[in-house]
Amino acid sequence: MTPAQETALAFVEQARPDLSAWTRTIFDFGETAWREYQSAAWYVETLKREGFFVEVGSGGMPTAFCAHWTNKGDGGAGPTIGMYAEYDAVPGNCQDATTVRRPRPGLSEHAGGHTDPHSGLGISSLGALLATKTAMERHGLSGTLRFTGEPAEKVRGSKPIHAAKGYYDGLDGMISFHPFYMLPLCNTVRWDTHCGAAYSMIYRFVCDQPELWMKTASDGAPIPQSHSAPRAPGANDALMTMYMASKALRDSMLPHQGGWSISEAILTAGQATADNLPAGLAEIQYMIRVPTVAMAEQVTAVLDSNAEAAARMTGCRFERHWVSKSRPGLANHAMARIAWDALETVGAPRWSDAGKAVAREIQSNCGVEPMAEPLLDECERLIPPQDAEAILRRDLPPSQINSTSDDYTDMSWHAPTARIYVARPALKAPKGFTYPSWAMNALGGIAETIDPMVVCAAKNVALTALRLIEDAPAREAARAEFIERTGGGIGGERWTAPLCDYEPPIHFRWPEYVTTPRGRDWWIPTPANA
Incomplete structure (x- = not known):
């Protein structure tokens, strides 16, 4: 590990209280696709305070942004590394950060709430961004950090538009993190089978x-x-x-x-x-x-x-x-190896006794006998990318190159991209039992259960970014593979151009929070007896 990477890890450790509070802030906003006004404004204000130049409303999307920061350092211009935040929630999933089924105060269950949770996704990446910036400043590393705000991911909204308008061009590497959401993709990196169209x-x-x-x-x-x-x-x-x-x-x-x-x-x-x-x-x-x-x-x-x-x-x-x-995703083994090296260095998240006690309380409130170890075993262990790939391929026909869906794939056609999964807390279940959605959503908002993921992911993304900045041969290998797979890079013979030929669909009646004489409410009014 380099001194710069050690600095980044120390930064994340010191920032634990801030990262926890920030995650809860975005969780409580619970804003849905194309209407993430408070969430986007929070990110913009925070990034400006940290010294970033921020373009607000990037790509013609009011709740998107693009932030830049450059350090001249000692080695010329240096590489440009991309990271991003998502912050849209899902209608009908309003859950408070508590161990019982209950919407956030003053709202109905029909309001927006974080499920994946994007609240933790965005703050993990933000923590990594700030850790990388601190390390670059302290150790004189040259380079540029680009951080985009990506609204409406649940409808695959912003990334095709950002891609078509050039916001991912010129990157030496893009780091895509997502909380684990399906086995075997837990504490690992995608290898060959990336998401589809x-x-x-x-x-x-x-x-x-x-x-x-x-x-x-x-x-x-x-x-x-x-x-x-x-x-x-x-x-x-x-x-x-x-x-x-x-x-x-x-x-x-x-x-x-x-x-x-x-x-x-x-x-x-x-x-x-x-x-x-x-x-x-x-x-x-x-x-x-x-x-x-x-x-x-x-x-x-x-x-x-x-x-x-x-x-x-x-x-x-x-x-x-x-x-x-x-577009469907484009693999890059060199980038996957860089990210996997970082994961092996950081290790899987670990949950404290307090976090496991929260998980047991949710189990009990769901009618399940609390377990000594309430979280899936996979949440606290790594799985090598090739092993995860082999398990993933078991249920897919050989001719199917891509599987599942996520719009990070649009980034992969503009820069070498790694797709990283870090475990979010997930409960063990008795045979034949399925937890209600509120339980998973609550685990994503309670500090004791979601913070281990946020801290682990922030460290992993920061180490990956610094490896790309400091290790020119590794960076060049990723670039060479990108050029080979696309048949010449952007515009190459095997390159897939952006499919976006439309303006941002921001004018539709997307569900949102509204201000009325009764106060701030969801567009479906909260019952009077809520």
């Missing part, structure tokens, strides 16, 4: 002239007595036709092998103002998670056809608006 779009049905649906004789009155307009199918019927047609065709859209999924969400337009008018506007959002772009295009063609048919059947027109078009 994801397309998300909103189909909007608009009934412009319902009065033309039925031709009737007019007696000259301004409102025909037959009230023909209410008989028009309208936008809701178009939406339901689209919904059912796509459900019926779902199993035949793609081959019956490999991992892929389509999910939908009906967006509330809020146009119910009269009982004798058909809906003039209805929207449905689809998310397609598939291994390849070709598969995503195939499903999109079917959905387009369904939308056109539904619109024709109901006297409507339809619009398709993109939310996301993200």
Whole structure:
């Protein structure tokens, strides 16, 4: 370990109280996709206070940012290393940082809450960023740190847009950390099988002239007595036709092998103002998670056809608006080895007796007999990337190159990228038992259970960043592999260009917190007796 790396580890240790408090701050904000106003502002203010130049609203996204800091050091310009924060929560998962099922004070369970948790993800990376900066200053290391704020990850929102607008260009390495969320990817680094493509779009049905649906004789009155307009199918019927047609065709859209999924969400337009008018506007959002772009295009063609048919059947027109078009990931073994070396140096997170006591209390409140060791054994041990890869491949057909979905993949086409997983706390369960979602969410907000992950991940990302800055041969090996895999780097013959050809979809009715005469509330009002 180099002196600079030792400095970074010491910084993280000293910053434990701040990292803990910051994680709880973002957890309590609980803001969802495209509406993370407080969370983004908190990051921007913190980064400016730490000496970073910050572009607010990067890529045309109000809750995104891009921060830079450069140290001249003793060796010229030096490399540029990328890290990032995510901070969007999920609607309908409002959970307080406590061992019982309870929403955060003053809110209903329908409000936003952190599940992965992105609150810990972002603060882990921020802690690593500040540790790396401190080490660079103290030891005279040349280089630039670039830190992006990535809103709306749950809908694969910002990274395809940032990628298309050049925010990942010029990086010598990108470090992507995510809390462990599925075995065997716990305390390890992705090797060959990176995440796949994801397309998300909103189909909007608009009934412009319902009065033309039925031709009737007019007696000259301004409102025909037959009230023909209410008989028009309208936008809701178009939406339901689209919904059912796509459900019926779902199993035949793609081959019956490999991992892929389509999910939908009906967006509330809020146009119910009269009982004798058909809906003039209805929207449905689809998310397609598939291994390849070709598969995503195939499903999109079917959905387009369904939308056109539904619109024709109901006297409507339809619009398709993109939310996301993200590419599948690109592996880089050299980057994975660098990150794995850091993980082996830091080790897996360890939970104290206090943290395990919290876990047992949650088990008890879920009706489970508390266990002496309540957390999964995998949470406190490492698994080499190649071993995790072999387990992951057991359930995948040989032809499937990518699996699951996450938009860090867009970064991997612009810089050598490592995808790191550090264990978040996860409870052991009796055979046949599944914990309710609130239990996992609570573990992500309680300091005794989430802090070990935050500290461990911050150390690991910082060591990875400093290795890239200090070890030119390792950095050059990662760059050479990136050039080889893309057939020449950005623009090479095997390089996949950004798919984003749309503006940020920030204008839709995304769920959010609102200020009313009753105070700050979720868009679905909190019950009076909450």
